Amino acid sequence: MAQCSEISLLLGAFEDGELEPHEMQEVARHLARCDTCEKALADYGTLARLLRGTVVVPALNNFGDAVRERIGHLRPPLTTRMRRWLDALGERFGAATGFAVAMTAAAALTIVLATPFVRDMFRTSRRDVTIASRENGGPTGISPPPATVASNEPGTIISRLETSNPDVAVWSEPSQDTTVIWLPDQQR
Amino acid sequence: MAFGVLVERYQRRVVGVALAVVHNQDDALELAQETFVRAFESLGKFESRSSFSTWLYRIAANLSIDFRRREIRRPALRGEEADSELQRVPSPIGDSFTAAQRSELGERIAEALRQLTPEHRAVILLREVEGLSYDEISDVLQCPRGTVMSRLHYARNRLREILKDLAED
Numbered sequence: 001m002a003q004c005s006e007i008s009l010l011l012g013a014f015e016d017g018e019l020e021p022h023e024m025q026e027v028a029r030h031l032a033r034c035d036t037c038e039k040a041l042a043d044y045g046t047l048a049r050l051l052r053g054t055v056v057v058p059a060l061n062n063f064g065d066a067v068r069e070r071i072g073h074l075r076p077p078l079t080t081r082m083r084r085w086l087d088a089l090g091e092r093f094g095a096a097t098g099f100a101v102a103m104t105a106a107a108a109l110t111i112v113l114a115t116p117f118v119r120d121m122f123r124t125s126r127r128d129v130t131i132a133s134r135e136n137g138g139p140t141g142i143s144p145p146p147a148t149v150a151s152n153e154p155g156t157i158i159s160r161l162e163t164s165n166p167d168v169a170v171w172s173e174p175s176q177d178t179t180v181i182w183l184p185d186q187q188r
Numbered sequence: 189m190a191f192g193v194l195v196e197r198y199q200r201r202v203v204g205v206a207l208a209v210v211h212n213q214d215d216a217l218e219l220a221q222e223t224f225v226r227a228f229e230s231l232g233k234f235e236s237r238s239s240f241s242t243w244l245y246r247i248a249a250n251l252s253i254d255f256r257r258r259e260i261r262r263p264a265l266r267g268e269e270a271d272s273e274l275q276r277v278p279s280p281i282g283d284s285f286t287a288a289q290r291s292e293l294g295e296r297i298a299e300a301l302r303q304l305t306p307e308h309r310a311v312i313l314l315r316e317v318e319g320l321s322y323d324e325i326s327d328v329l330q331c332p333r334g335t336v337m338s339r340l341h342y343a344r345n346r347l348r349e350i351l352k353d354l355a356e357d
Contacts (some may be wrong), residue, residue: 012340018313018322043348050354051316053284054294058213064195067224071191074229084268 007037014046051091191231195224198244201318205245205328208313209252209306210259219255223248238327245320245328251330256306293354300336300350308343315340 007030013019014027031038065171076084169182202223207216226235226247234243244304301309310329324341326333 009337009341010226012240012344013322013337016322041347044344046317047344047347047351050297050351051313054291055207055295055313057207058217060199060203060217062218063199063203064192065197066193067199070221070225071228074225079255085226085280143347162319 002026004030004034004037007034009033010039011037011041012044015041015048191224194227194240198241199224201241202244202248204318205248205314208250208318209249210256211301211306211309215255216252219251222251226251242327244325245324249328249330291339296351296354297314300347301318303350304343304346308339308346311336311339312343312347333335 007027010019010023010027014024017024019027031041086098086102089101092098094099172179196208197222203216206219206223210216223244227244230247234240238246250304251260278334301313304312311325314324314325314328320332322333324334330338
């Protein structure tokens, strides 16, 4: 038979019906033979009744109204506000007009957001790339790049100097004040 | 408003949960209102892993526990500051366990409850007064079920000891 010290830990849960079936059985068996634990269990019951009878939740008059008032002052979330705006548009101008206005607004927003990219894209496509090739003119084959060929163009100028070393090339970006000269790593 | 139906249905227990933690009726009512406002704002986040009621009680318990911590951190008032503050304290009518204090028996029980730690008091009130199951208490107070059991065991025995004469009567 289980000891009182073990059973006393389970008495409250027994009273609350929170034990596993085999534990319930064990406690019930013990209680049938143990006056001390039976008394403790009875005291728990009395205590519960006393607590329930004396600890009282305050009156809730107008509680619901107070909550509703507080909720009424809350700012609705963005999605709700958008939906209401669209509904209002629909009511005012008719559903089709409201939809068209909403689509126009969405398109305008897309354009505004996408403009920097589009502008950048156009700038890239407009950039004139001129490849000027030149026949070998001398023993060194190095001469100033034909900047005059594309001097009226603000974009990139690529000048490939075809000399006896066809790998030599000069890249010039006047708008960025940059010139890059490629030379081969090794001469064979 | 559909949410009003939920308020009506759960208000008593939500106030009870708050009261079990903060032990002051005015504060419990205020915290219960805040609970419903927070719940309304977070309805979209409610996941049906636990029941709506348990979710609601957990919000109430969290708000109440935070409130209690803030109250504990508040520095003790002294001298004139304390006198002026005391004048602002609500009348005993709004104090916790008012109904209990109306009778000698109630006063004894209220005093016995005050002798418990807030954790033990919350657990026993949630169980005996609000009728929450061990799993619900565990979920609401966010502590293991075993802790709920041991706290209840301790709280019951302590109250039994303090109110020994009442239990014998």
